[in-house]
Amino acid sequence: MKxxxxxxxxxDINIMMDGYPVEGSENITKExxxxxxxxxxxxxxxxGKWNMESYISGVIGYDETGTTMKKNMEENRVxxxxxxxxxxxxxxxxxxxxxxxxxxxxxxxxxxxxxTIKKYDYDTSMDCVIVDGYEYNASxxxxxxxxxxxxxxxxxxxxxxxLDFFKYAKYVVASSEVAEAMTGVKIDxxxxxxxxxxxxxIVDKYPHITLLITMEGKGTIYxxxxxxxxxxxxxxxxxxxxGARDIFVAMIGYGITNGYDLETTIRLATIAESMSKKTxxxxxxxxxxxxxxxxxxxxxxxxxxxxxxxxxxxxEMPNVEVQSSIEPQQTTMSTQEPIxxxxxxxxxxEEKADEQIVSQVFGSIPEVSDNHNDTTA
Numbered sequence: 298m299k300x301x302x303x304x305x306x307x308x309d310i311n312i313m314m315d316g317y318p319v320e321g322s323e324n325i326t327k328e329x330x331x332x333x334x335x336x337x338x339x340x341x342x343x344x345g346k347w348n349m350e351s352y353i354s355g356v357i358g359y360d361e362t363g364t365t366m367k368k369n370m371e372e373n374r375v376x377x378x379x380x381x382x383x384x385x386x387x388x389x390x391x392x393x394x395x396x397x398x399x400x401x402x403x404x405x406x407x408x409x410x411x412x413t414i415k416k417y418d419y420d421t422s423m424d425c426v427i428v429d430g431y432e433y434n435a436s437x438x439x440x441x442x443x444x445x446x447x448x449x450x451x452x453x454x455x456x457x458x459x460l461d462f463f464k465y466a467k468y469v470v471a472s473s474e475v476a477e478a479m480t481g482v483k484i485d486x487x488x489x490x491x492x493x494x495x496x497x498x499i500v501d502k503y504p505h506i507t508l509l510i511t512m513e514g515k516g517t518i519y520x521x522x523x524x525x526x527x528x529x530x531x532x533x534x535x536x537x538x539x540g541a542r543d544i545f546v547a548m549i550g551y552g553i554t555n556g557y558d559l560e561t562t563i564r565l566a567t568i569a570e571s572m573s574k575k576t577x578x579x580x581x582x583x584x585x586x587x588x589x590x591x592x593x594x595x596x597x598x599x600x601x602x603x604x605x606x607x608x609x610x611x612x613e614m615p616n617v618e619v620q621s622s623i624e625p626q627q628t629t630m631s632t633q634e635p636i637x638x639x640x641x642x643x644x645x646x647e648e649k650a651d652e653q654i655v656s657q658v659f660g661s662i663p664e665v666s667d668n669h670n671d672t673t674a
Contacts (some may be wrong), residue, residue: 298352299422300375300553301379301443303414304337304429304451306355308362309539311333311393311577317403318394332578333366334391336429336451338375339540339579343349343547343569345374345424347586349554352421354379354435356414358388373468373580381416395577400535418480419443425554426452427546430459447554450616451546454480463503468553470546473501485511492518493525501563509549509563511542517567521560528563531571539578548589562598568592 313328333342337355357363359382366388370377387407394403417435421498425447428436440448450466452459455478463469473484480498481634485491492510496518510518516529548569551564569589577580594600615627 298424300341300425300427300554301352301354301419301423301439301513302337302341302344303354303417303429303432303439305335305389305431306333306353306357306366307335307391308332308333309391309393309579311395311537311539313397314575315396316398317338317396317401321386330354330578330581332580333369334454334540334579335389336540336543336546337427338366339543339583340427340451340550341370341375342373342580342617343544343583344551345376345549346583347551349425349551350376351525352379352419354414354417354419354439355432356381356383356386356412357599358382359384360387362390369513369580376420379417381414381420383412386412387438400537400539402539408483415604425449425550427550429453429464430456432462433458435513436462437465438473447550449546449550449553451543453542463506466506468507468509468549470509470549473515473541475512476510485571486512490529492527496520496525505557508589511545513542517545517563519559519563528559528560528567531567533571533574536572537577538580539577540582541570541573543579544573544583547583551586557601564597565589565593570645590662624638631670 301341309332311332312326313325313330314326318324318653320397335355341351341353351374353370357366357380363382367377367382370380389407391404391406394405395401396403408413414432414435418440419442423439423443426439426443427449428439430436430450447468448466449468449470450462452462452469452471453477454472455475459475460479471479476495476499477483479502480495482491482495484495484500496508496510497512500506500520508519512518512527514530516527518525518527520526535661545566548566549562552565553559557565567585572584572588572592574583574674590600
């Protein structure tokens with residue numbers, strides 16, 4: 298299976314500290330981990346590690362950091378055929394400060410220059426395309442060229458132009474932040490009706506998509522057989538959550554492309570996300586697919602595999618618990634399906650989303666054409 302990940306690339310510098318630095322103070326740490334980062338990169342690394350033929354499309358600078366990133370990609374089974382080097386820029390860098398006392402995470406990123414992918418005449422067939430919602434021309438071109446493939450939008454952060462991507466993707470993994478900004482409604486975790494109404498408002502606007510809404514630390518909202526459900530997160534110790542959500546999205550692409558049903562795929566993605574939080578470094582924390590499947594089968598029984606068996610070295614399994622509810626204080630082990638079902642049939646419809654609020658966040662509210670492949674870059 299061939300996959301293409303399109304988006305911005307960043308180099309991560311993870312700095313571990315005993316407490317958050319005080320303003321004006323001098324601090325010394327010997328603990329620093331560097332690795333390639335950025336959502337598109339993390340997804341490409343994940344799919345390559347999981348035995349997919351993984352391609353990356355993005356831009357790096359003509360500098361030592363960019364050279365290191367390209368070398369790291371090739372060493373980690375990411376094909377760089379569509380990687381572009383811009384000789385006028387420096388490769389963006391993120392400085393991630395990890396407070397070891399409370400596991401908080403503070404990120405300072407260098408400004409991403411106003412540059413885009415210019416070479417996107419992809420000449421290889423693809424089974425799955427995942428974009429991060431920033432590289433518009435290259436992403437829309439890929440969605441249109443590979444309209445028979447699994448196409449996924451990783452909608453993580455609200456920004457001007459993001460909603461345009463909703464017209465082309467078949468699957469959208471939206472963060473709660475994006476979902477709330479799109480609808481003008483705040484999720485109340487004590488009131489499942491708010492989750493249902495937010496979900497329905499988005500799919501009413503974009504009826505052609507399969508929508509997943511990720512709620513950090515709580516779970517994922519999705520629909521199966523006309524029922525809106527929440528698959529709870531896994532309660533585990535968090536060492537570093539950098540890249541965890543992107544690993545979740547990568548597993549969504551992996552599962553759907555390999556023929557697993559949506560609910561099975563979301564379970565696998567939730568397990569992968571949880572395992573990744575046990576290790577520092579986004580692309581360093583990607584778990585083995587064999588370990589993900591092993592954990593899945595220990596909780597849900599045999600996994601019906603549609604792809605060939607993947608032989609991999611075994612790492613030690615993390616000690617995790619499955620939450621039986623989206624409530625953070627509940628940590629009961631569930632040996633069945635850790636989901637909360639919301640019956641949407643009796644949910645009253647809310648008024649239309651406040652378009653003024655939405656337009657302030659996203660810049661515009663695009664109209665949805667019946668032909669989802671009517672635009673080319």
